[in-house]
Amino acid sequence: MIGSAALLLSVIALLALSPARAQSPAGDFDVVLAGGRVMDPESGVDGVRHVGITAGRIAALSTKALRGTQVIDVRGLVVAPGFIDVHAHGQELRSSQLQAQDGVTTALETELGTLAVDRWYASREGKAPIHYGVAVGHRQARVRALSGLDVPDPLFSAEFSRVEQRSEWRLEAATEGQTRDLLADLAKGLDEGALGIGTIIQHTPGARREEILRVFGLAARRSVPVFAHVRSMGSVEPNSALEAVQEVVANVAATGASLHIMHIPSSCLRQTPACLEVIAGAHQRGLEVSTEAYAYTAASTAITAATFDEGWQQRLGISYGDLQWVATGERLTERSFASYRKQGGLVIMHMIPESIVDIALAHPVVLIGSDGLPFTTGGEHPRGAGNFARVLGRYVRERTLLTLMDALAKFTWQPARRFENHVPAMQLKGRIKIGADADITVFDADRVIDRATFEKPMQPSDGIVHVLVSGVPVVLNGELVARARPGRPIRRATRR
Ligand SMILES: [Zn+2]
Numbered sequence: 001m002i003g004s005a006a007l008l009l010s011v012i013a014l015l016a017l018s019p020a021r022a023q024s025p026a027g028d029f030d031v032v033l034a035g036g037r038v039m040d041p042e043s044g045v046d047g048v049r050h051v052g053i054t055a056g057r058i059a060a061l062s063t064k065a066l067r068g069t070q071v072i073d074v075r076g077l078v079v080a081p082g083f084i085d086v087h088a089h090g091q092e093l094r095s096s097q098l099q100a101q102d103g104v105t106t107a108l109e110t111e112l113g114t115l116a117v118d119r120w121y122a123s124r125e126g127k128a129p130i131h132y133g134v135a136v137g138h139r140q141a142r143v144r145a146l147s148g149l150d151v152p153d154p155l156f157s158a159e160f161s162r163v164e165q166r167s168e169w170r171l172e173a174a175t176e177g178q179t180r181d182l183l184a185d186l187a188k189g190l191d192e193g194a195l196g197i198g199t200i201i202q203h204t205p206g207a208r209r210e211e212i213l214r215v216f217g218l219a220a221r222r223s224v225p226v227f228a229h230v231r232s233m234g235s236v237e238p239n240s241a242l243e244a245v246q247e248v249v250a251n252v253a254a255t256g257a258s259l260h261i262m263h264i265p266s267s268c269l270r271q272t273p274a275c276l277e278v279i280a281g282a283h284q285r286g287l288e289v290s291t292e293a294y295a296y297t298a299a300s301t302a303i304t305a306a307t308f309d310e311g312w313q314q315r316l317g318i319s320y321g322d323l324q325w326v327a328t329g330e331r332l333t334e335r336s337f338a339s340y341r342k343q344g345g346l347v348i349m350h351m352i353p354e355s356i357v358d359i360a361l362a363h364p365v366v367l368i369g370s371d372g373l374p375f376t377t378g379g380e381h382p383r384g385a386g387n388f389a390r391v392l393g394r395y396v397r398e399r400t401l402l403t404l405m406d407a408l409a410k411f412t413w414q415p416a417r418r419f420e421n422h423v424p425a426m427q428l429k430g431r432i433k434i435g436a437d438a439d440i441t442v443f444d445a446d447r448v449i450d451r452a453t454f455e456k457p458m459q460p461s462d463g464i465v466h467v468l469v470s471g472v473p474v475v476l477n478g479e480l481v482a483r484a485r486p487g488r489p490i491r492r493a494t495r496r
Contacts, residue, residue: 030471032052081413115185195492252288259287267462291367299354
């Protein structure tokens with residue numbers, strides 16, 4: 001007969017030897033997400049799992065229940081990698097919080113960037129609800145080299161508009177000396193850890209093709225991507241969007257640089273299928289080229305931009321009434337357009353055919369980014385608050401344009417994989433696997449939907465239930481955790 005004390009001892013010995021106990025001696029994790037439908041696009045896992053989180057990392061994935069200091073019951077909900085927005089201009093607190101409520105855990109200002117890279121990162125340290133990162137901006141380098149001015153942060157302030165009005169940096173060709181100056185400024189930004197080089201070629205028509213080729217050469221030498229808003233919009237030849245896409249793809253072929261083209265539908269409009277043929281073909285032939293789209297039929301930019309230089313109606317296929325003034329929501333006329341163009345500010349352009357948005361979102365080489373602008377007047381384009389829930393609700397659930405797993409891949413694993421060779425921090429993002437950063441978005445697939453509209457763009461998305469950033473809840477039970485600031489810099493190694 002075995003005494004009860006001996007039996008108890010042998011049970012304790014068995015428990016101590018089991019691998020689950022060895023992995024977590026106390027049997028506890030900081031946070032456990034219990035019983036949700038884990039969807040991980042990298043591994044293809046789609047099933048009920050318990051996720052254990054310790055010290056900001058995913059420490060366990062199990063079909064058996066886990067014990068945690070905090071246990072969040074997520075039965076019936078999807079547990080996905082936190083969404084990565086590769087194109088996010090709105091980096092101030094309110095924009096970041098609205099993005100968190102849209103499921104975003106990492107937001108990167110890649111297209112416009114900044115020149116003061118060190119200062120940009122320092123100003124956000126400890127103050128950001130979600131992870132943040134920035135490219136160094138060619139447009140700003142041009143402003144400094146040709147107009148002798150610094151571009152102020154934040155974007156689209158009154159001072160920003162004054163800089164916008166100066167013509168040298170927009171229209172003039174750079175001299176050899178100015179070209180060297182602007183390349184030196186870009187190199188300095190890369191030394192400070194910028195993610196790559198952002199360039200909005202359409203806003204700087206004075207930048208000759210040779211200047212842009214040299215920017216690509218710098219990117220190739222430093223092994224960083226170029227994030228490019230291409231030289232032209234629309235399908236009027238010459239100077240079509242297709243020609244503009246061919247310019248940057250040729251630069252990749254010539255220099256070996258890595259290229260990400262911003263918002264392909266709003267640049268290429270009806271030429272989008274041909275633009276995608278060039279990008280996908282280049283990609284298949286081994287060039288490192290990608291692109292992205294947002295889920296709206298309207299674009300948005302500064303009314304002072306070269307986008308609205310003579311002939312814009314023909315190029316974009318729209319007229320005054322298709323333009324919406326952000327500050328008031330009014331549609332423009334010839335007269336109000338002229339007056340606002342002198343004043344400066346943001347405008348929304350209703351110009352992208354729905355069929356073109358569909359083609360882009362469903363295409364395998366197209367990632368999904370928001371292009372969200374800072375919410376300063378409250379009338380900005382809703383994409384900064386609703387883009388990702390809109391994809392999941394309208395394009396996946398209601399219209400079944402793409403599967404849930406394929407949609408998630410486009411803003412989790414695919415962007416992480418796309419940029420991880422250049423930005424090592426991305427290796428631990430965009431995945432639900434042991435060792436990955438605990439950036440996790442939990443949502444109700446039956447309910448998730450955008451609520452931000454062109455009339456009321458700052459309404460947070462619905463159905464995004466919990467959002468963890470480095471294991472810290474920023475959204476909990478559908479409510480914003482207003483004081484949470486777990487965001488960390490996404491930055492390349494600095495070189496000084
Ligand atoms: Zn752009």
